[in-house]
Amino acid sequence: MSEAIVTLKKGEGRMLKSGGLWIFDNEIASILGSFEDGDIVAVHDFDGYGLGKGFINRNSKIRVRMMTRNRHQEIDEAFLKMRVQEAWDYRKKVSDTGSCRVIFGEADFLPGLVVDKFSDVLVVQSLALGIDRLKDQIVELLKEVLAADGIKIRGVYERSDAKVRRQEGMELYKGFIGEAFDTNVEIEENGVRYMVDVKDGQKTGFFLDQKYNRKAIQHLCKDAKVLDCFTHTGSFALNAGYGGAKEVTGVDASELAVEQAILNSKLNGMEDRVKFICRDVFELLPELEEKGEKFDVVILDPPAFTKSRNSVKNAVKGYREINLRAMKLVRDGGFLATCSCSHFMTYELFTQTIHQAARNVHKRLRQVEYRTQAPDHPILWAAEESYYLKFYVFQVVDEK
Template identity: 35%
Template sequence: MPPAPNDRIENDATEPSDTSPSDEVHDRDRTPQWRVKPGRQFPFLARHPWVHAHALIGGGKAIGGKAPENETQSQCGDVVDLVDIDGNFLAQGLINPASRLRIRLYSFDRRHPICDQFWRDRIDLAIARRRLAATETGEEAERLIFSESDLLSGLIVDRYADTLGVQFTAGALLRYRDLILDHLRQATGCEKIVVRIDERTAKFEGVSAESGTIVSPEPISPDGVAYRQNGLDLVVDLVSGQKTGGYLDQRKNHAAAARYLHGKRVLDVCCYTGGFGLVAAKAGAAEVIGVDSSEHALEAAKAAAERNELSGRMSFVRDDCFDALRAFADRGEKFDAVILDPPRFAGSRKQVDQALRAYRRLNTMALDLIPSGGMLVTCSCSGRVSRAEFVAMLTDAGRKKRRDIVLLENRGAPADHPTSATCPESEYLKCVIAQVM
């Protein structure tokens, strides 16, 4: 993002409008303090929002058979101050004693403590940030809040036409759940909201899962929420689909890739509900074969193809991505373009090497199906895998197959999925459009 708007947003974001100076002093005097270990303060001086248990004095572990005193006093969602070993203020955040990500930091200025208005202001600023360069109409979809990138760690909000998909990934934020949902209604004018907390998040955060809880005075159609995207009429299942519904981070990449696919035979691997393949067919691809392991996703993809009168050029295969690529190669099939958009292979740093091996294998197999001059669109949503590592993996795949790979576009997420300079983990999506020689 441009420097000037960023500076303005950061300054405005830390000013809650309903807290007087006297209230700030009173709140600060009552706020519990958590102390970081010696030498562990530097990420928080740089405004990184995640404080893991092992960085804290006591670390949430029992000492001499007893839990640390502040651990027994802190409840999930409590506001706490983070201080260094000498007691100097670092930041203020919310604590969750049940999570290894013990404290999420939101305010780095002690003059502006966390309060109800603090959350309203942050939500307003996130939505205003989308209006800086937004081109989506009311019938389309966009991400309104992107967790750490919008200084709201643990909250993701997508808008599909007149309906919001809200995902909580921080158990501590549930203390403010009603306030957040009420203000989202007011700020967006969307009365229909679906809230999700996936089972994996619930386990790590020590909270109850919510699988598509409808918070709305109006019913949501069991057929899903209709919206427009890339010239297509689409439907998203916010109640039982993935996370907040669709994968909006790829929508600009769908359109970019489609420009190279007119008149081509395309294999879309890990197509989910249609993704790249639908937009390619809409843009004039001669044939698209979509592959995914989820029957539910493929049924949605088929329905989308029929809805947009693309069924004549699209077909779908239910199979594992590796098995499908091997089967096509065994039959000697060739494609003018292969698209790879697999799920996340690395959920932690320990899994990076394993993930890179999986990406290398997947891309190597895809190269066997592409004739000289054909296209490869390959993606990674593993935030732990850097862009440099991903491109190096692609280089290795080309070397192994004695193929030259020319990168035409090296893309990421769109502007409504911004990256926080203080939280590099928020830059996760890689999408390479390349020609294979």
């Protein structure tokens, strides 16, 4: 059966033509031929010129997600194997592959699909209808590609429980792909060991995108008193401990995360120096300030305060609040590591917000470095959503 043809309006498809993978509903002039949501369709410009192929979904404002710019390319097993092989070859060049993100959606030209590798376990997240149909086939191909490098995968778990699936008309889902297995997985990163709960941990169980940012704070923390806010399962706190910190306090509002962090601290034999408390960071920081507490290093790794353009204003208030509170807790000449993981909080806006916070509390910031997500989460320049993590390290100096 021949593919349906999606034709763009004249002057539309600017994101697509600059290298992006999305076509929005309001860019389309017509759709000819029969199709079901999730099917592969051909995409033509207004004048009939072939722009490639992608999968369609009328439930989503992102009406078509492109799989290839080659209008003659069949989306078959050989094509999917090529995409998976290219993704893995890239990781081998740029990252420690013991645990890494193997497939990062649009940035690996497999839109809507995320696959994380934790040691010998894969965790899959499918966020778009068309890729959901291909998911099982891609997982099998990935296992083949890894096996060719001597890596045997003992289990695959699906974490397609992100609310964004509802925008695609899909139900939320989590469960095993294939045989059941123990979903607590031990990994090592930057010399630190963690137990990762791929079944019930946040997102896919562990945030791999901060791998090299965590490593970057190790040398700053030698002999330091450290506060790690929004610690999740303790990753920055434990890197501080590994770097030789004399005292580390990790804070998170989730009891489950704190329990996991305590377990991870014991796993590394750091429980005497790296401790965790379950508290709301926004409530705790003013209390610490009131007590006159000071830290050599303060780390802020909050969840995304905004997941849409509509809530950016409130997010700015949140980021400004925690940053100014944190700056007050850093001793003169100490360090602040601060980040945002929302792509709606742009680099410019995040930078401006931190600058305002510093002005408000009469602190001067000396930038040590600016970083972004680890290279196994590549940034595709034409796909804005692939650039989301902004990470600064500053020395905080009192005005005097």
